[in-house]
Amino acid sequence: MKEFLVELTTDIPEGTDPAEVDRRRAAEAVRAKELAATGHLVRLWRPVGELRSVGLWRADNEAELHEKVLDTLPLRSWMTSVVTAVESHPNDPGKADTA
Numbered sequence: 051m052k053e054f055l056v057e058l059t060t061d062i063p064e065g066t067d068p069a070e071v072d073r074r075r076a077a078e079a080v081r082a083k084e085l086a087a088t089g090h091l092v093r094l095w096r097p098v099g100e101l102r103s104v105g106l107w108r109a110d111n112e113a114e115l116h117e118k119v120l121d122t123l124p125l126r127s128w129m130t131s132v133v134t135a136v137e138s139h140p141n142d143p144g145k146a147d148t149a
Contacts, residue, residue, distance in 0.1 A: 051089065051108040054115055057132040060101040060125055077124035090119045106136075 062071055085091040085107075094105040109115035112133060120131060138145055 051110055052112075053092070053136050054107045054109065054112065055134045055136050056105050056107050056115075056120070058103045058105070058120075058123075058129045059131075060103075060129050062101075062128055074124045074128075081123055085119060085122075090115075 082091055082094065090108055092106040092108055094103055096103050107115060107119060109119055112135065115133065120126060123129070
């Protein structure tokens, strides 16, 4: 699988019923656990005080990432995304030493 750094920004439409927001957020938590269990969601961070997240995601390709992963998120219709394909850097301190 390929890895992608994904920034998701959530913009809840003005006037949205708070119960609908709560329902979608609860469903989002369930879906995130499912995607983590299948190896698609690796890590997820939220910048302090923002309705934005930055995550490390995996998929076979960018099309699959959008169609079968990100587009299945319950909050997706309220999100914008920036997707960057990434690969291991030769100086990555987390990379296993193969020498």
